[in-house]
Amino acid sequence: MSRFKPAEWPRKLRSTEWFGGTSRDHIYHRSWMKNQGLPADLFDGRPVVGICNTWSQLTPCNAHLRDLAERVKHGIYEAGGLPLEFPVFSTGESALRPTAMMYRNLAAMDVEEALRANPLDGVVLLVGCDKTTPALLMGAASVDIPAIAVSGGPMLNGKWRGQEVGSGTALWQMSEMVKSGELTNDDFLEAEQAMSRSPGSCNTMGTASTMASMAEALGMALSGNAAIPAVDSRRRVMAHLTGRRIVQMVKDDLKPSDVMTRDAFENAIRTNGAIGGSTNAVIHLLALAGRVGVDLTLDDWDRLGRDVATIVDLMPSGRFLMEEFFYAGGLPVVLRQLGEGGLLHKDALTVSGTSIWDEVRDAKNWNPEVIRPVSKALTGSGGVAVLKGNLAPKGAVLKPSAATPELMQHRGRAVVFEDIDDYKARIADEDLDIDETCVMVLKNCGPRGYPGMSEVGNMGLPPKVLRKGIKDMVRISDARMSGTAYGTVVLHTSPEAAVGGPLAVVRDGDMIELDVAARRLHLDIPDAELEARLAEWTPRHDVPTAGYAKLFHDHVQGADTGADFDFLVGSRGHEVPRDSH
Structure with missing residues (x-):
């Protein structure tokens, strides 16, 4: 069981600095909120929980997150909290130029400052597309108020001419086939219609699904979060349960720094090897570790992941797609196999309030073709x-x-x-x-x-x-x-x-x-x-001279340490800013 001990309750919440009194300033803050039709008793000292939403129609992977936000709200209300949704910069992978990675740190800054400056006691991070997951976790880690992630989930399998089509992977494959003369351009255009046939992120073990898996392996999302397809009703249930859970996390004062420990990062690194995860996870976890003060290096990635077998048979490394991974049992099965092989820190705390082993010890593998035994691994030495x-x-x-x-x-x-x-x-x-x-x-x-x-x-x-x-x-x-x-x-x-x-x-x-x-x-x-x-x-000589591009160029660190900004490394805490009214 977890060693975590809840804080004494009731204790003074951050939100009471804004709403918890009868002064002019308290009335100022409450009265404006009430123009949204909020009853007075919602400001009676109950936890105020933010829903940090990366919804955007310019971010196709996250275009369904408005619905999930409503499900989170149901859970928060049920548990006795006040949910307040707010937007942050959405780093869409498919459209942003020059690259979404350039804006990961900007989104993390947006999240950090929004959390610190607003009357929030906890936050649910709605993530999906590649950089939204690390960006929101980084911002939340730097403020260190209770936080939990829920992913938008992968899209359904692509289907074209009787074969499975993996988003992204098929694009690279077919593009090369056109150049070699194996596929006509008309065939390529026809296949395009089959690649992305539902809401959600990539249906391969690309960066989006990898980072959803990393969030779960780190203990920052509820067990089973990573693989549920975006359009499956169980994705909505996950959002609803996450809303319930964050209220209790606020009461217990369970923070990112309690969850994202050295053991948690080592669990995530080994998980990445077992799932055949994206190399992008290296940069994102290095940056995230820097925010919570965990000394993580490239050498740790090699040392911890070198002898981990890749047991998840998913594109681009293998054959299947995220739907099959979910039906087989998802990430809990992988974590259980790691635990049984002595490759999991079983006592690592999760946002559930219990250990990661308590969450996965009874997980069942319903398809050993998709999640293989180590004896039939894709590769005996996976990882990075x-x-x-x-x-x-x-x-x-x-x-x-x-x-x-x-x-x-x-x-x-x-x-x-x-x-x-x-x-x-x-x-x-x-x-x-x-x-x-x-x-x-x-x-x-x-x-x-x-x-x-x-x-x-x-x-x-x-x-x-x-x-x-x-x-x-x-x-x-x-x-x-x-x-x-x-x-x-x-x-x-x-x-x-x-x-x-x-x-x-x-x-x-x-x-x-x-x-x-x-x-x-x-x-x-x-x-x-x-x-x-x-x-x-x-x-x-072609270096930026103004704007965010100059800020990025002048302050970004190397890939070997996570490409965070030098002035963003570390946690700056959640001290309430001075009231100016």
């Missing part, structure tokens, strides 16, 4: 491989479960693209000096270089290579890749090219050695030559 060497002194990452085994140890000639525009201009050129043995290198796509670190690391292969039937090549960059993507792709190379990391001075024709088993990424040139190239390097 952290590579180091003279090309990545601070580290780079690779997802073994999505890579080609034959390429995990490779030596090849570098074909260099200075930035994404250079890549787009040259990749289809039949005269490009490249074949399948080469190593594709992309520069200036890291946190500062893009700016924002876009998901362009899984560069499409040259058409002339694709026509040979080749499906994968070694690719290296300081960028990210979509959680729905796949391939032998080295990402997050740090330090990035834009700050003068070794990646910046790689030249066409250099030989590069990749050895995943040895965790080595090496540029095969003499040390003296590497030092000379770095000494001659000069930064590019």
Whole structure:
């Protein structure tokens, strides 16, 4: 059972600073709220709970969250709280330019300041699309009032010509098939209609489903939250129960800092390996750990995840989609198997008020094809491989479960693209000096270089290579890749090219050695030559000079520590700001 001890109740709530008296200021705050038709007795000292909503029609994954917010409200009212919904910046993955990652920190700032400045005793975080989950958890962690997440859930399986279509994964696959001549453009357009056929986020184990799983593994969402499809009635039930639960969390003063401990992060890292989760989880969990003061590093990702078998057979690593994962029993089954294998800190506290093991010990696996036993794992060594060497002194990452085994140890000639525009201009050129043995290198796509670190690391292969039937090549960059993507792709190379990391001075024709088993990424040139190239390097001049882009460029940290802003690391607490009225 949990070691958590509830705080004494009743105690003074944050909201009483606004509503709990008869002064002019208290009446000022209450009277304006009453223009919404709220009865006077709703301000009698009951918990005021925010519903932090990332709903937006510009964020398709989250476009159904208004309905879930109403379900959360039902639960809060039932439990004796006052629910108040408010919007925050919504980081939609599919439309935001230059990349949604550039705005994760902005959304986290929005959440943090909204929570601290408003009369809230607790908050329900409505999340879904990739960056909304880490952004809201980061903002809530920095304020540290009782908080709980509920995800919007994945969309239904895509169906096209009798086959399952995974959102994102099918897009990358079919795009390459068009370039190789295996699929016509008309077929591609027809398949488009089948990819996203219901509300919800990606139906593969992309970043959205990965981060929903991370929230559950961290203990910040109710058990079973991660996999329920968006349109399943049980998703609404989850929202309703979350509304009930947050009121008790306020009464118990159960905060993010009580839940997101070192043990919780280690559970999440191992869970990511077991589900074949997105490499994006690395950056987000590093940033989140920084907000709660947990000393988490890239080396922890490699150490903890290296021997974890990938047992969830989902695209892009495997065959199935999120619907099948839910029907098989979802994340509780995975957590139970980790626990039975000695890979779970069973006493880690969750927002339920009990330990994670109490939540999952009786979980049943209804489909061992989808959630496999370790003896039939997709790969015996899943997780995220952290590579180091003279090309990545601070580290780079690779997802073994999505890579080609034959390429995990490779030596090849570098074909260099200075930035994404250079890549787009040259990749289809039949005269490009490249074949399948080469190593594709992309520069200036890291946190500062893009700016924002876009998901362009899984560069499409040259058409002339694709026509040979080749499906994968070694690719290296300081960028990210979509959680729905796949391939032998080295990402997050740090330090990035834009700050003068070794990646910046790689030249066409250099030989590069990749050895995943040895965790080595090496540029095969003499040390003296590497030092000379770095000494001659000069930064590019196309840097932002104003607005949020300048703030981002000037303060974003490297991918190896989570790409948070330097001034946002840590928790600033929930002290009530001064009243100006």
